[in-house]
Amino acid sequence: MRVAIRMARLGTETAFEVLARAKKLEAEGKEIIHLEIGEPDFDTPKNIKEAAKKAIDDGYTHYGPAAGLPEHRKVIAEYISRTRGVPVEPDEVVVTPGAKPIIFFAILTWLRPGDEVITPSPGFPIYESMISFVGAKPVYLPHREENDFSIDVDEFKKLVTPLTKMIILNSPHNPCGSVISKEVLQEIANVVLQDEDILVISDEVYSEIIYEGKHESIFSIPGMKERTVLIDGYSKTYAMTGWRCGYGVMNKDLAQHIIRLQTNSNSCTATFTQIACIEALTGPQDEVKKMVQEFKKRRDVIVDGLNSIKGFSCKKPKGAFYVFPNIKNTGKTSKELEEILLNEAGVACLSGTAFGPFGKGYLRFSYANSVENINKAIERIEKTIKKIVK
Numbered sequence: 062m063r064v065a066i067r068m069a070r071l072g073t074e075t076a077f078e079v080l081a082r083a084k085k086l087e088a089e090g091k092e093i094i095h096l097e098i099g100e101p102d103f104d105t106p107k108n109i110k111e112a113a114k115k116a117i118d119d120g121y122t123h124y125g126p127a128a129g130l131p132e133h134r135k136v137i138a139e140y141i142s143r144t145r146g147v148p149v150e151p152d153e154v155v156v157t158p159g160a161k162p163i164i165f166f167a168i169l170t171w172l173r174p175g176d177e178v179i180t181p182s183p184g185f186p187i188y189e190s191m192i193s194f195v196g197a198k199p200v201y202l203p204h205r206e207e208n209d210f211s212i213d214v215d216e217f218k219k220l221v222t223p224l225t226k227m228i229i230l231n232s233p234h235n236p237c238g239s240v241i242s243k244e245v246l247q248e249i250a251n252v253v254l255q256d257e258d259i260l261v262i263s264d265e266v267y268s269e270i271i272y273e274g275k276h277e278s279i280f281s282i283p284g285m286k287e288r289t290v291l292i293d294g295y296s297k298t299y300a301m302t303g304w305r306c307g308y309g310v311m312n313k314d315l316a317q318h319i320i321r322l323q324t325n326s327n328s329c330t331a332t333f334t335q336i337a338c339i340e341a342l343t344g345p346q347d348e349v350k351k352m353v354q355e356f357k358k359r360r361d362v363i364v365d366g367l368n369s370i371k372g373f374s375c376k377k378p379k380g381a382f383y384v385f386p387n388i389k390n391t392g393k394t395s396k397e398l399e400e401i402l403l404n405e406a407g408v409a410c411l412s413g414t415a416f417g418p419f420g421k422g423y424l425r426f427s428y429a430n431s432v433e434n435i436n437k438a439i440e441r442i443e444k445t446i447k448k449i450v451k
Contacts, residue, residue, distance in 0.1 A: 268298075
């Protein structure tokens with residue numbers, strides 16, 4: 062079949078491929094413990110679901126503005142102003158079906174063929190996919206285990222060239238669960254503020270899932286609001302992955318270009334979903350706090366469990382709901398071990414190489430599953446690894 066040449070540059074998200082293989086094994090009768098997909102296993106809070114039902118009954122079943130419902134943009138602006146400590150206006154907010162379109166639209170709007178983008182590795186694979194798709198060049202910013210999977214400022218500065226036009230930051234980080242300190246963000250901002258052609262994408266979709274300290278955003282640093290596209294959403298914080306609603310906060314001029322791309326692709330985000338999202342931000346936050354407490358308990362269980370397995374070494378993440386253990390001492394590659402654990406142990410996880418070249422020698426496990434299942438997975442992994450590591 063004839064397709065556009067650019068399609069060869071488009072990547073994918075391996076988590077969904079592994080999920081499909083795991084589901085196939087389940088259909089064949091094999092029990093699988095799912096630690097591969099980045100999705101909270103909790104139900105969407107009841108007050109949010111009730112708000113959506115009422116919105117449908119109230120007639121929110123038609124087109125809305127491409128940029129998002131005005132009342133929704135207002136609530137987001139108030140939330141970001143409060144949590145990031147920077148005044149935000151509703152016309153600096155664009156609502157999309159999930160957070161991914163903001164990543165895609167910002168890259169489409171800003172980058173030209175041949176531009177360089179400093180992007181995390183390991184990192185969310187869609188970053189590199191979109192960069193390559195538009196003809197730009199990804200430049201990997203290593204998140205190394207010896208640096209707690211955060212950013213080495215000196216290493217970062219060496220990557221900046223006259224071709225650098227975008228920097229992508231993700232904190233808390235997928236797949237490593239690390240967070241970027243205020244001091245490191247300030248150093249990055251100092252570089253960006255010297256070059257008006259550099260735009261920062263700050264992916265903060267895990268900003269409410271943090272276990273130590275508080276979330277820091279480059280958006281909050283003086284001068285950076287105009288130079289940053291802040292990305293956030295509802296999927297992770299409120300267990301709303303299937304609702305498909307996210308947003309970007311950016312300067313007004315850039316927002317107008319993003320809105321045009323939204324008009325040309327999705328038209329708008331579902332209106333009843335947006336009413337539910339207003340309730341998410343303005344309603345009780347008790348369920349979110351309970352979810353984060355449970356994730357923290359699961360984090361401790363899975364980290365301790367993995368560190369008890371010969372050949373594994375696992376850092377304790379500070380946010381999100383992933384661990385990224387080093388498996389180099391097992392003698393197997395990341396991809397080999399992903400296959401072994403799925404087919405022999407019945408545990409679905411992801412090869413670290415799914416997140417870029419600096420994921421070599423690691424696996425990613427999502428602990429968005431029950432403590433019972435996590436303990437069962439640890440037992441299965443240990444039993445399987447004993448056959449491999451002598």
